[in-house]
Amino acid sequence: MTAPSTRAEGPALRWFEWAPVRGVWRRELALYKRYWPSTSFAALVEPTIYLLAFGFGFGAVIGAAYGYDYRDFVSTGVVATSVLFISAFGAMFGTFIRRTFQHTYDAVLAAPVDVHELVTAEASWLAAKAGLYGCAPMVVGMAFGLPPSPGMLLVPFIGFVTGLGFALFGIWVSAIVPSINTFDYVISGVLAPMFLVAGTFFPTDQLPSWAATAARVNPLYHCVELVRDAVFLRLGVHDLVHVAVLLLFAALMWSLAVWKMRARMID
Template identity: 85%
Template sequence: MSASSSGPQEATLRWFEWAPVRGVWRREMALYRRYWPSTSFASLVEPTIYLLAFGFGFGSVIGAAYGYNYRDFVATGVVATSVLFISAFGSMFGTFIRRTFQHTYDAVLAAPVDVHELVTAEASWLAVKAGVYGCAPVIVGMAFGLSPSPGMLLVPFVAFLAGLAFALFGIWVSAIVPSINTFDYVISGVLAPMFLVAGTFFPVDQLPSFAAAAARVNPLYHCVELVRDAVFSDLGLHDLVHVGVLLLFAALMWSLAVWKMTARLID
């Protein structure tokens, strides 16, 4: 009789393991317990200021947009602000600092963690934060008269998807800029125009035809449209286009982020 192997078989690591993601999340949660009051304060104060300035200021002149009260229009549009600030800004600066100054990722990658798992963990954590804080403008809007609707329950999921895409965008940007000061070009030249022509404060149909066409390829525009359709109970098959654009943008940014982070951390 032939002898069989008595030792346990070695575990085979899959291409993607969730254990490293959970590890990064535990670290982020430990840090988050220290700074959550300031983040929560800013997430509630900013939409309040926008609603006071635009909703009541411009709203007294404009009255309505797309048939909705302008305050409600702004409250749903400002979700994009929360998503952008939490995800894109957080990933750009946070990832750059941890990679360049703190060398946190060198320590993480010394463990059995791959770059694509690290990128996924960082982006998904920021996406969850975007999903939570993306609800703040809607909650503030309800305090100013926005009528509750069942579709509001979908807002966290829309904010999560958009937040995931923009967090990955921020990670990719952090890996291609030569210095932290270079972020000024990205903020002023890319993020600010995306935010302003996303239909946040005015309908993109009011723009010149070429600008309106450009706005419709803006991922943030699709986030705003999904939020408005959900809050105003106007969801339909056309919203699958908005979801598809955000999914494609997230997939593209994941590929680029993993590629450039690998070049920075390993190659």
């Protein structure tokens, strides 16, 4: 029987308290200190492989895309891929394991913590990691010739907002699947098409018109566009649309994640 989400007796608490969020973050930070080498290794190796395979492989044939050197095009696109994998995968598997096998959330909710605070804390932690490790492809890209620019300083914030939406998406998915094996459907049927059809490795206007239109509703596409405009110093008013889409996606996913997690955790 799962623990009910009740507040301890004492002074009245607001609907949302930041103290539980800070508590979850301290726990995550303590765990992160143990496994950061493996996470950092993967964050650097994966974009290196992508750049070697696509940047030098396809790049030798393509040469340029949208007026950019193809290696620069790929290295900025892979930022979004890294953000997606770190946030969505971490949320899906981590949340499912802690809720189903470790029963970590039963202990957390026995304290004066509510479900919406727990979801916010878990998602924001993963978003912070996504924003940090999402910069790794740029670092690798600079080693392969990507020119540094002041716009790169905005990439961690773009990664955070994008990662927040996909972390909440992962938490929502973890609450609706019947078993951990069901994630295979989500990974193959949802996440893989998302990062392939987001302008990551090729311009979306090269797709059929219906596919190009569908790509515009992909949140990852808006992350890719924001990253490229920031890195190549092409930010403009049009980028407010990309920001708005990412914020709306995060708000929608927050509502769904809290709703389904509450249904799972509260009797």
